[in-house]
Amino acid sequence: MKYIIGNWKMNGNKQLLLEMLNAITQKNSKNQVILCVPYTMLQSGTDIVSMGAQNISTHEFGPYTGEISAEMVYESGARYVILGHSEVREYHNESDSDVYTKANIALKYGLTPIICVGETAQERDQGLTQKIIEQSLRKSLPDCLDKKIIIAYEPRWAIGRGITPSYDDISRVHLLIHTTVKSLGYQDFNILYGASVKPDNVMEIMSLKYVDGVLVGGASLKKDEFISIITNVK
Numbered sequence: 360m361k362y363i364i365g366n367w368k369m370n371g372n373k374q375l376l377l378e379m380l381n382a383i384t385q386k387n388s389k390n391q392v393i394l395c396v397p398y399t400m401l402q403s404g405t406d407i408v409s410m411g412a413q414n415i416s417t418h419e420f421g422p423y424t425g426e427i428s429a430e431m432v433y434e435s436g437a438r439y440v441i442l443g444h445s446e447v448r449e450y451h452n453e454s455d456s457d458v459y460t461k462a463n464i465a466l467k468y469g470l471t472p473i474i475c476v477g478e479t480a481q482e483r484d485q486g487l488t489q490k491i492i493e494q495s496l497r498k499s500l501p502d503c504l505d506k507k508i509i510i511a512y513e514p515r516w517a518i519g520r521g522i523t524p525s526y527d528d529i530s531r532v533h534l535l536i537h538t539t540v541k542s543l544g545y546q547d548f549n550i551l552y553g554a555s556v557k558p559d560n561v562m563e564i565m566s567l568k569y570v571d572g573v574l575v576g577g578a579s580l581k582k583d584e585f586i587s588i589i590t591n592v593k
């Protein structure tokens with residue numbers, strides 16, 4: 360079973376969600392489709408489409424105005440949460456240590472964390488991709504080794520730009536993630552690729568070793584494109 364995860368960011372509305380849920384349901388994919396939508400839509404999960412949040416607090420509860428806890432997300436019906444997305448890292452100064460704290464809390468409250476790692480353009484140009492990814496994994500993965508976690512390789516320079524690394528580069532990073540996570544002792548994990556996934560590149564990306572699914576931003580907001588991606592993932 361593969362994962363096809365849409366990240367709506369701060370986009371979409373209930374009408375689009377309804378249309379998307381209907382279209383996905385009709386496709387009846389054997390793969391796991393998850394929509395990571397704004398908090399106000401999290402209760403819309405179905406038997407076929409699971410919901411995920413795009414962030415949670417580093418705290419379990421308390422006087423943190425404007426934040427949302429893992430428990431609240433779980434109670435809304437969502438079962439997944441994206442952590443460490445580059446936009447949260449950039450606009451909210453989220454660190455690997457924050458991601459580590461959130462990942463532990465997510466697991467405590469029954470959410471599967473989708474932990475994003477990826478290099479910036481500058482790090483890539485300096486040949487630091489592998490180092491940054493490995494470092495990020497070591498600092499941000501949760502303590503519990505036997506609960507399911509999902510890791511997404513999201514090259515930061517490629518997100519939302521319509522460009523992707525070469526397939527060789529994606530393969531190299533996925534092998535590194537697989538080897539690192541395994542050597543750290545995690546028993547149940549999947550590795551997704553995310554950044555500029557489209558209907559016409561998803562098949563090739565999915566054919567690469569250690570790619571268990573895709574995390575889709577822009578194309579997950581266009582019904583026809585997202586359905587084509589779902590159809591193209593065999």
Ligand code: PGA
Pocket residue numbers: 366513517518519520521553554555556574575576577578
């Ligand atoms: P993109 O976004 O597919 O629009 O590049 C991916 C993401 O931000 O997860």
